[in-house]
Amino acid sequence: MSKPIHLTLKIWRQNGPDDRGRFEIYPAKNISTDMSFLEMLDVVNEQLTLEGQEPIAFEHDCREGICGTCGTMVNGRAHGQLKGTTLCQLHMRHFSDGDTLVIEPFRARAYPVIKDLVVDRSALDRMIQTGGYISVNTGSAPEANTLPVPQDRAERAMDAAACIGCGACVASCPNASAMLFVSAKVSQLALLPHGRPEAARRALSMVRAMDACGFGNCSNHRECEKTCPKEISIINIARLNREYFKAVFLSQGNY
Amino acid sequence: MRLDAKIPAGPLAQKWDRHRFELKLVNPANKRKYDIIVVGTGLAGASASASLAELGYNVKTFCIHDSPRRAHSIAAQGGINAAKNYPNDGDSIWRLFYDTVKGGDFRAREANVYRLAQVSNLIIDQCVAQGVPFAREYGGLLANRSFGGAQLSRTFYARGQTGQQLLLGAYSALMRQVATGKVRMFPRREMLDLVLINGQARGIVARNLVSGEIERHEGHAVVLCTGGYGNVYYLSTNAKACNVTATFRAYKHGACFGNPCFTQIHPTCIPVHGTYQSKLTLMSESLRNDGRVWVPKTPGDKRKPSQIPEAERDYFLERKYPSFGNLVPRDVASRNAKEQCDQDKGVGDTGLAVYLDFADAIQRDSRAVIEKKYGNLFQMYEKITGEDPYETPMMIYPAVHYTMGGLWVDYNLMSTIDGLFVLGEANFSDHGANRLGASALMQGLADGYFVIPYTIGGYLAGSRFTEVSTDHSAFGDSVKQVQERVAKLLAARGRRTVDDFHRELGLVMWDHCGMARTNDGLKTARSRIQALRAEFWENVRVPGAEHDFNQSLEKAGRVADFLEFAELMILDALARQESCGGHFNEAYQTEENEAKRDDAHFCHAAAWEFTGDGKDPVLNKEPLVFENVHLTQRSYK
Numbered sequence: 001m002s003k004p005i006h007l008t009l010k011i012w013r014q015n016g017p018d019d020r021g022r023f024e025i026y027p028a029k030n031i032s033t034d035m036s037f038l039e040m041l042d043v044v045n046e047q048l049t050l051e052g053q054e055p056i057a058f059e060h061d062c063r064e065g066i067c068g069t070c071g072t073m074v075n076g077r078a079h080g081q082l083k084g085t086t087l088c089q090l091h092m093r094h095f096s097d098g099d100t101l102v103i104e105p106f107r108a109r110a111y112p113v114i115k116d117l118v119v120d121r122s123a124l125d126r127m128i129q130t131g132g133y134i135s136v137n138t139g140s141a142p143e144a145n146t147l148p149v150p151q152d153r154a155e156r157a158m159d160a161a162a163c164i165g166c167g168a169c170v171a172s173c174p175n176a177s178a179m180l181f182v183s184a185k186v187s188q189l190a191l192l193p194h195g196r197p198e199a200a201r202r203a204l205s206m207v208r209a210m211d212a213c214g215f216g217n218c219s220n221h222r223e224c225e226k227t228c229p230k231e232i233s234i235i236n237i238a239r240l241n242r243e244y245f246k247a248v249f250l251s252q253g254n255y
Numbered sequence: 256m257r258l259d260a261k262i263p264a265g266p267l268a269q270k271w272d273r274h275r276f277e278l279k280l281v282n283p284a285n286k287r288k289y290d291i292i293v294v295g296t297g298l299a300g301a302s303a304s305a306s307l308a309e310l311g312y313n314v315k316t317f318c319i320h321d322s323p324r325r326a327h328s329i330a331a332q333g334g335i336n337a338a339k340n341y342p343n344d345g346d347s348i349w350r351l352f353y354d355t356v357k358g359g360d361f362r363a364r365e366a367n368v369y370r371l372a373q374v375s376n377l378i379i380d381q382c383v384a385q386g387v388p389f390a391r392e393y394g395g396l397l398a399n400r401s402f403g404g405a406q407l408s409r410t411f412y413a414r415g416q417t418g419q420q421l422l423l424g425a426y427s428a429l430m431r432q433v434a435t436g437k438v439r440m441f442p443r444r445e446m447l448d449l450v451l452i453n454g455q456a457r458g459i460v461a462r463n464l465v466s467g468e469i470e471r472h473e474g475h476a477v478v479l480c481t482g483g484y485g486n487v488y489y490l491s492t493n494a495k496a497c498n499v500t501a502t503f504r505a506y507k508h509g510a511c512f513g514n515p516c517f518t519q520i521h522p523t524c525i526p527v528h529g530t531y532q533s534k535l536t537l538m539s540e541s542l543r544n545d546g547r548v549w550v551p552k553t554p555g556d557k558r559k560p561s562q563i564p565e566a567e568r569d570y571f572l573e574r575k576y577p578s579f580g581n582l583v584p585r586d587v588a589s590r591n592a593k594e595q596c597d598q599d600k601g602v603g604d605t606g607l608a609v610y611l612d613f614a615d616a617i618q619r620d621s622r623a624v625i626e627k628k629y630g631n632l633f634q635m636y637e638k639i640t641g642e643d644p645y646e647t648p649m650m651i652y653p654a655v656h657y658t659m660g661g662l663w664v665d666y667n668l669m670s671t672i673d674g675l676f677v678l679g680e681a682n683f684s685d686h687g688a689n690r691l692g693a694s695a696l697m698q699g700l701a702d703g704y705f706v707i708p709y710t711i712g713g714y715l716a717g718s719r720f721t722e723v724s725t726d727h728s729a730f731g732d733s734v735k736q737v738q739e740r741v742a743k744l745l746a747a748r749g750r751r752t753v754d755d756f757h758r759e760l761g762l763v764m765w766d767h768c769g770m771a772r773t774n775d776g777l778k779t780a781r782s783r784i785q786a787l788r789a790e791f792w793e794n795v796r797v798p799g800a801e802h803d804f805n806q807s808l809e810k811a812g813r814v815a816d817f818l819e820f821a822e823l824m825i826l827d828a829l830a831r832q833e834s835c836g837g838h839f840n841e842a843y844q845t846e847e848n849e850a851k852r853d854d855a856h857f858c859h860a861a862a863w864e865f866t867g868d869g870k871d872p873v874l875n876k877e878p879l880v881f882e883n884v885h886l887t888q889r890s891y892k
Contacts, residue, residue, distance in 0.1 A: 036533075048798075060495060063494070066416065067329050085638060120321070121321060133427035134386045151393050154391045188388065
């Protein structure tokens with residue numbers, strides 16, 4: 001059994017995209033160190049509700065680190081300080097009694113604030129729509145073992161495919177670049193023989209969509225890799241760059 | 256009501272082929288004249304939306320999340336079954352069919368389950384072609400592992416993230432159709448009512464979760480892919496947003512609810528540790544391939560696991576079920592864990608846990624091998640509990656995980672409302688009274704990729720439709736009712752939060768309608784739920800405004816429906832005076848404490864029909880006819 005801790009929360013409140021927003025301070029008392037970060041916010045919200053105030057809006061769903069819905073900045077770090085961890089899997093045993101936590105939404109030009117800690121990340125879907133798939137209609141697939149995939153390539157594809165689309169990479173990048181996100185999808189599909197026919201088109205169109213959505217470019221800060229809760233490597237960005245340049249040269253200007 | 260399951264005639268293995276031939280077709284040019292509403296974007300909803308759009312239908316797809324990729328299918332860990340027989344260990348479509356019917360304790364429809372086994376192989380082909388990175392052998396071909404309820408390896412997997420990878424495959428197919436304009440995507444929408452015109456499902460009313468606006472959407476058919484209702488227990492392995500609202504609203508319009516008391520309690524979850532707890536976390540069943548389940552032999556033994564010598568440990572599953580061992584089906588494993596804890600052999604601070612021990616597997620195969628198979632699961636366990644499962648055994652306890660019950664559907668996956676189709680966990684069809692591991696992903700994708708594209712065409716081609724617009728009075732009436740309900744929730748201004756009510760409901764359900772049920776307990780639960788529901792509408796506090804992003808209001812609507820739906824589960828459990836699969840009534844058990852069916856009286860699917868608020872629903876029965884398998888007492892010994 002753990003000893004409860006007392007914290008001070010400095011939380012960003014914003015009524016909507018047009019509101020200027022401000023920090024407000026809330027105490028979080030008697031927090032069990034076995035709680036998850038989101039359970040700590042639940043406790044604060046229950047209290048606010050009973051006091052007649054509006055609870056803090058924050059997004060979450062599976063609470064087991066896979067759906068990619070949750071995520072805020074905690075003391076300037078997306079998903080908090082623990083490496084390879086989503087906010088829902090960050091537990092209060094990593095904080096100390098008396099700590100002050102600054103909690104803000106993910107910030108990027110492409111992520112307008114909806115309310116408090118909730119932002120609109122639909123730009124990530126829009127980039128996938130431009131090419132983050134293999135064009136295969138239901139029913140037309142050949143027998144699954146027709147194309148063997150070397151185990152190490154399948155493993156590397158899986159490493160990239162582990163992306164949960166939380167968008168923390170963008171929030172932690174000084175350029176608000178979505179390169180890690182885009183490169184994870186491009187890599188997964190480029191590494192598999194099934195994805196090769198569209199590899200060039202995919203790289204070109206997804207990079208173009210990234211620019212159009214208002215994300216910045218990569219200048220090798222590596223903050224994305226450090227923050228990524230699934231520890232997606234920037235090796236994928238190098239692979240995206242190779243795929244992209246290869247596509248540009250081979251397309252002979254028709255891109 | 257007369258239930259017609261529309262099971263095609265002919266030998267089992269030919270039913271689906273024959274049915275597909277007999278179904279009317281919509282010609283390609285006419286498909287664009289039909290609008291189809293799909294609610295939900297999990298495996299069933301995303302695969303259905305993409306497949307229908309590929310055929311040329313206009314699809315409108317709705318989800319409650321910010322993105323369709325977040326649906327709870329994403330959290331499925333272990334794998335997906337298929338009858339490929341790659342390991343050459345004797346698998347076949349027939350065996351997958353038989354295992355699924357037997358695993359479901361003979362309470363599913365033969366024809367549906369056989370079709371599921373038939374299309375299982377196509378699913379794997381489709382997913383591989385989409386770029387799903389399944390695990391592979393050194394030769395580059397697909398790898399398999401074994402799962403509970405089966406004695407062979409037929410489960411395909413992508414590390415411990417199979418659901419995520421399959422969902423992202425279906426999501427990418429959906430995104431491709433959004434780009435072509437054949438699917439219009441409506442994220443951050445919650446369906447709050449179904450609209451019927453001339454007895455046909457013709458639309459939905461949904462709340463825009465950002466603006467609070469109540470929207471109207473019309474179509475020629477509605478496909479519900481809205482998942483299960485496990486969150487009626489408050490604590491479950493379901494994601495927080497999972498709810499019964501869409502299917503319950505359809506029930507209130509005349510869609511019969513099938514077998515609502517059939518719920519699955521999963522044996523391997525991280526035990527409950529505090530009252531503030533918001534959800535439970537599953538540890539994949541695949542862990543039971545290498546982990547050994549045990550408790551101390553002596554009741555009340557509080558020593559650390561490392562201090563309990565081998566001779567004083569009881570590997571109770573291996574002892575009781577030597578042929579299946581730790582891989583017995585989920586309902587059997589869960590009940591046995593509860594039995595051990597009831598005998599005061601439970602471990603950990605609360606005494607509500609058993610050990611799942613990997614020491615032998617690590618010694619046999621090396622830590623590296625175990626890490627490769629289960630690394631992310633071990634990591635997750637350590638993050639949540641602060642304990643290292645490579646060093647000390649995991650502690651696990653059963654938790655609510657899946658609901659086999661759902662809206663009753665016929666062989667075409669159509670409910671008792673014309674034009675209302677129900678797919679995936681939201682329907683009741685394939686798993687009987689207990690679902691086997693790695694079968695949920697199979698069913699969601701089977702329904703969406705390979706069943707609905709055919710059967711919806713048969714319905715559309717064989718039906719007459721009047722022109723309707725969202726100005727129709729049926730939409731107006733529905734919007735008015737939805738708005739009144741929202742206003743009522745906000746106006747209560749009571750002294751208890753929504754979560755507070757939800758937690759209390761969950762405890763009542765867990766205690767009385769959980770792993771073991773008694774008639775007295777169920778009756779007590781019914782009156783407590785009625786009282787709690789009455790208090791809810793008087794004393795709930797829902798802060799915030801109607802026309803705003805308001806998460807408290809969203810939750811309040813869902814809990815209000817759970818408070819009504821819970822009573823339906825209780826009624827169903829009381830009506831089924833037998834034990835089968837996940838429904839265990841203590842009065843009906845064999846001498847060895849296994850579920851004892853009563854095939855003479857209860858070999859049917861229960862389909863509950865709504866008759867009005869405050870009135871008891873009517874129980875309709877669909878007799879289950881077994882022509883191909885012989886009903887036996889399940890044995891995993």
